[in-house]
Each structure stands twice: as C-alpha cells, then as structure tokens.
Amino acid sequence: xxxxxxxxxxxxxxxxxxxxxxxxxxxxxxxxxxxxxxxxxxxxxxxxxxxxxxxxxxxxxxxxxxxxxxxxxxxxxxxxxxxxxxxxxxxxxxxxxxxxxxxxxxxxxxxxxxxxxxxxxxxxxxxxxxxxxxxxxxxxxxxxxxxxxxxxxxxxxxxxxxxxxxxxxxxxxxxxxxxxxxxxxxxxxxxxxxxxxxxxxxxxxxxxxxxxxxxxxxxxxxxxxxxxxxxxxxxxxxxxxxxxxxxxxxxxxxxxxxxxxxxxxxxx
Amino acid sequence: xxxxxxxxxxxxxxxxxxxxxxxxxxxxxxxxxxxxxxxxxxxxxxxxxxxxxxxxxxxxxxxxxxxxxxxxxxxxxxxxxxxxxxxxxxxxxxxxxxxxxxxxxxxxxxxxxxxxxxxxxxxxxxxxxxxxxxxxxxxxxxxxxxxxxxxxxxxxxxxxxxxxxxxxxxxxxxxxxxxxxxxxxxxxxxxxxxxxxxxxxxxxxxxxxxxxxxxxxxxxxxxxxxxxxxxxxxxxxxxxxxxxxxxxxxxxxxxxxxxxxxxxxxxxxxxxxxxxxxxxxxxxxxxxxxxxxxxxxxxxxxxxxxxxxxxxxxxxxxxxxxxxxxxxxxxxxxxxxxxxxxxxxxxxxxxxxxxxxxxxxxxxxxxxxxxxxxxxxxxxxxxxxxxxxxxxxxxxxxxxxxxxxxxxxxxxxxxxxxxxxxxx
Numbered sequence: 001x002x003x004x005x006x007x008x009x010x011x012x013x014x015x016x017x018x019x020x021x022x023x024x025x026x027x028x029x030x031x032x033x034x035x036x037x038x039x040x041x042x043x044x045x046x047x048x049x050x051x052x053x054x055x056x057x058x059x060x061x062x063x064x065x066x067x068x069x070x071x072x073x074x075x076x077x078x079x080x081x082x083x084x085x086x087x088x089x090x091x092x093x094x095x096x097x098x099x100x101x102x103x104x105x106x107x108x109x110x111x112x113x114x115x116x117x118x119x120x121x122x123x124x125x126x127x128x129x130x131x132x133x134x135x136x137x138x139x140x141x142x143x144x145x146x147x148x149x150x151x152x153x154x155x156x157x158x159x160x161x162x163x164x165x166x167x168x169x170x171x172x173x174x175x176x177x178x179x180x181x182x183x184x185x186x187x188x189x190x191x192x193x194x195x196x197x198x199x200x201x202x203x204x205x206x207x208x209x210x211x212x213x214x215x216x217x218x219x220x221x222x223x224x225x226x227x228x229x230x231x232x233x234x235x236x237x238x239x240x241x242x243x244x245x246x247x248x249x250x251x252x253x254x255x256x257x258x259x260x261x262x263x264x265x266x267x268x
Numbered sequence: 269x270x271x272x273x274x275x276x277x278x279x280x281x282x283x284x285x286x287x288x289x290x291x292x293x294x295x296x297x298x299x300x301x302x303x304x305x306x307x308x309x310x311x312x313x314x315x316x317x318x319x320x321x322x323x324x325x326x327x328x329x330x331x332x333x334x335x336x337x338x339x340x341x342x343x344x345x346x347x348x349x350x351x352x353x354x355x356x357x358x359x360x361x362x363x364x365x366x367x368x369x370x371x372x373x374x375x376x377x378x379x380x381x382x383x384x385x386x387x388x389x390x391x392x393x394x395x396x397x398x399x400x401x402x403x404x405x406x407x408x409x410x411x412x413x414x415x416x417x418x419x420x421x422x423x424x425x426x427x428x429x430x431x432x433x434x435x436x437x438x439x440x441x442x443x444x445x446x447x448x449x450x451x452x453x454x455x456x457x458x459x460x461x462x463x464x465x466x467x468x469x470x471x472x473x474x475x476x477x478x479x480x481x482x483x484x485x486x487x488x489x490x491x492x493x494x495x496x497x498x499x500x501x502x503x504x505x506x507x508x509x510x511x512x513x514x515x516x517x518x519x520x521x522x523x524x525x526x527x528x529x530x531x532x533x534x535x536x537x538x539x540x541x542x543x544x545x546x547x548x549x550x551x552x553x554x555x556x557x558x559x560x561x562x563x564x565x566x567x568x569x570x571x572x573x574x575x576x577x578x579x580x581x582x583x584x585x586x587x588x589x590x591x592x593x594x595x596x597x598x599x600x601x602x603x604x605x606x607x608x609x610x611x612x613x614x615x616x617x618x619x620x621x622x623x624x625x626x627x628x629x630x631x632x633x634x635x636x637x638x639x640x641x642x643x644x645x646x647x648x649x650x651x652x653x654x655x656x657x658x659x660x661x662x663x664x665x666x667x668x669x670x671x672x673x674x675x676x677x678x679x680x681x682x683x684x685x686x687x688x689x690x691x692x
Contacts, residue, residue: 031426035415057385103310107310120314122517128311211430211432
C-alpha cells in the first residue's frame, strides 16, 4: 500500500487502492466523488482508483478499500457483495441506502412483496426481495451516512484510513450544528424537523436551507425520541408527518415501526 | 466480408447503472444483438402509495443521482397540477435557472468524463489528468460553476433541499446571482474551447431513421411543462403523456420500453434539438452549424453534439434569467398549498430526455396512484434497434469484433443512459 515519496507531516503515507461499487441505488453517492470539482484532483492524489464502473473502463479485483453504495434487493446482489467483501481489506458502506436501506426500504413497510411487484409490473415476473442494508449480508467496517453523502466526509474518512487514524462519528444531533450555524429553528417556522435526534456530521445541510431534517443519517447516540415527538406535537405537527420523516431513509426503522404500530392501534 | 462476430459487454462502463451488450453474428447473419438492462428495480411507484403529497418530491428525487433536480421539479409540477397551483413568475424563473444548471452539469459530465475518453483513446478521464490537464481543468471549471449555481438556488447540487411544492423554502442572495452572472459570461471561452475539442473528434457516420419525442417549444426552447410533440407529427397535451409513451414490458429488461408511431422512438438532447431547433439561442445554433447539425438528424452519435449545443444555450439563457431576477423585487418564496383530490402530470426535459411524473391524490392529498416514465426507459427500444442495425452493417463491412464492440459501446454511451433511473 505504500506509495513512494508521498508524505503527510513528513511521515510516509500509503496511497490505498480503492474501488467503488453500487447496488440498488441512484448512484448519486459515488457521483459525489466527481461532483466536488475543487478538491477532485487532491482526492485522486490520495488514492488509486482501480475500480469505478460509472467513470472508467477496465477493472481490477485488487483493492484495499471498497466503497459500496446501495441496498441489497436481489439474490445476485448478495453474491456480488460477498465477493467484494472477500477481496477488500476495508469495506465502507457509502450513503443511506448502504447503511440503512435508504428510500428503497420504504417498500418493506407494506410487508407484501407480491402487491409491490403487481403495482409496478402487473403480472410480469420480476425478482425482488425485502430491502436490506449491507451489514445484514456482510461485515461492514465503516459507515458514511447521508443521502447524499458529503464528499468532505468521504475525503476525511479516506485520509484517516491512509494515515492510519481512527474514524470518529459525531455522537450529538444535527441540532448542535444547526445552532452553531445560527440558523432559524425550523420549529419556529412551523416545520417538521428531525434535527433533535439525527446524527450530526452533515453541517445541518437541510435546515441551513430552511428545510426540516428528514433523518437521512440515522439516529444520534441516545436520541430522545419522546421529547422530539412532544416538541413537534406541541407545534401542531401530526404523527403522520413525524412518521413520514422517521421512515424515509431507514435509519430510524426501530422507532418508525413502533410508531406505525402505535398509530394503527389508535386508528385501525 | 466478415461473417462471424462475437461481442459481449457485461456491465457497460461509463454509463449510469447496469446494462449489457451482446452481439452474435454467424455466417453473416445477425443471430443476436441485444441491449439488456439488468439493474434491480426499486419500486418507487409502489413506495409512494398512501404517502402524503409532501413526500413525493423528496422520495422521487432519489430516483436519480445525476438528474435529481429534474425529478424533483417534475414531481413538484405533477403535485401542483393536481392541486391547480400555478407557480409565480419568480418561482418559474428560479426553477428554470436550476434546471439549466443541472443540464450543464450533466452534459459536461457526460461529454468530458464519459464520452470523450472514447474519442481520445483512454479508458477514463483519470489518465487525461496527466496527459491533458487543461482539458480536465476546463471540464471541472464548467461543472463547478453549474453545481455552485445549483447549491445556491436549490440548496444542494444533488437531491436539492429548497425546491418544494409551491416554490422555494429560501431564496438566493442577489449579490450571489450577480457573481454567477459574471462566471456564466466568462464560461463562453470554455464552451468555445469545448466545441473546438469536439470538432477534432471523429463522430461515426451512422444513421437509422427514427421518431423523436420531446416537449414542444412555444416561444422558447422547452424545458419545464407544455405540449408534447414527435417528429412524426404526433402532438398531445401534457396530461395525455400515456398516449406518447405506450409503455410495455420485454423479457430482456427490468426497465419498461416505449413506442409511438414506429417500433421505437428517441428522447434526449438530439430529440429536443430536432423538434425545437428554431428556438435555440443564436450562439447555440452557431455551434450546431459548426458540426453541420440541423433537423432532422438521425445519427445517434450526434446526441453528444446536441448536448454541446444545449450547453451553450443554457449558459446564454441563464444569464437572461439572472438579469430578469435582478431587475425584479423578491416576492414571497412559497405559496400556500391546499390539497384536493385529482390527477396531475409533470413533464420536464431532463438532460437525457423527456421525463413524466403523474400522481393521483385523494381529497386529503394522499397518493392513490403514481407513475414515472423515465427518458432512458423510452430510449431502450431505440438503442436495441440501433444495435441490431449497427451489428449487421459493420459486420458486413468486415469490421473486427474489437471495433464493433467499441462502436456499440460508444453508441449506447451517446444516449447517455441513466439505467438505474430507467428501472427505478
């Protein structure tokens, strides 16, 4: 992995071989790599990209880090993911689909795959399973949250791997970053927002645009869900709107499943 | 004359999503020429079922990682049409500016990062960083400009945050728009050099007559909403889109296919240009003439050039939009929404062609039924027929497997397919 002559603070650093792979997804997270033009060249100096179908012809099975985007929805995807896992030293789940199932897992809420297939394809035979995040199928070493991921965060993770530094996720919620940015609180604008319970690290991307958080990064450490619900309900935000956000990306599935069950009990 | 040929490309590279090309010719006869889509479906239409209207743009924007802005705008338009909301002029202008910059971003990505390596004999853009750094820097500069405008107007370049039903959550600063105006004007030099670069590329001389479908320009080159038109003379209203798309299922693809007057039709930059050439900005029409591109052009490889022409058009038109925004006072960013029962269609010209979202709502604004028809889905049948013709023609000319394979891959890339989008 060592790269001749490349140093960080005078210490030689490795230039890891990386591959980008995608499963069921919009492929937007891997495109974020070429979407941050101002740092693209620096990023490419840090790593050797050996496998990136969306951007290059020619592929190699020799890689250190596999960045894997998307969720698993078909048996052939299980086989392909296991093969990637067996070759990679480090497997990174890239984005909400890979970490939690993403918007794709919204189809799981019906608990009725034949109906889901029928709705879109009529009677035609189409193979699909319950949507699963990567860690349901293989061991995942690192997760990079977000829909989409922030390229700065991906770069930080890669830099840390290259220089052998530990990766630390913020334990606190998006609210902290939002307050630090001096944004107007979405609650004061009468909007729903999962900022109080969602893991920070995005820089309060959506609230900074006066759009409430949809929880794409999943829960912060020890989220106070009851308090969040109370805060929203005090402001006239319905349980249904809270559920819409909690279940959108799959990170809060434990809580959204419970809320859905509770709501259907109240309103069968 | 070459009588046998065998081409198999699994997981075609430098396209969005998973597709495969297979060509088999034995004793001079094309036994198989196929464009197979192997992408996993994500069932967005089912996912929306029962969801409140507010969810539709947030969820369906995630259909695509390249044209998330276009999907979001089509979704918003479908909801607004269902609820009988007409966007204000300010909202219309901001949406068109955002749309233009997505078009620029996507076309530059395709032209430089996905298509150009074929013409320059490279496997990707990465070796070009060493061998042609100024070319890569130019592409990055134009993409950055487009993405910066998208961040400013839409809140985020990918999966926008500020675009909502009724308008925007937040407006850009006028001084930021003024700065973008300067950068857009300065981008003319980059566009000129891009055109010069592409004049050095040998575009394959290949044509197969087909039908082209797009929005119909009425007073302007069309991007958001309006009547639908085909080069074979079909015209319909936006809400009659199903009469244009006629989707059907085929065994070789998890994406649906589409047809209109013939076995297949094409959408995209070339279709828009073929149907709306008179509405191009004069500077864009001038670039088209450099390449002898005029309607009706039936060479699918010329879609690359049509994209280049559109880059010029959207940059020029973006300056015009910014001027009109700067001249006006800011109004309220967003209108109030009152849901009602009804059906709404939103047709938007996204980079790869015309996109339709259609939703039916109950009286509380919950989705009863959703339908999305994706540009690449509409192109699949046309790609298939092009490949069949390409295989038989080049095999009869005695071309090697390697060359046929390259031309077949370049053909599919010319459509700039967005495969995961087409399966959604």
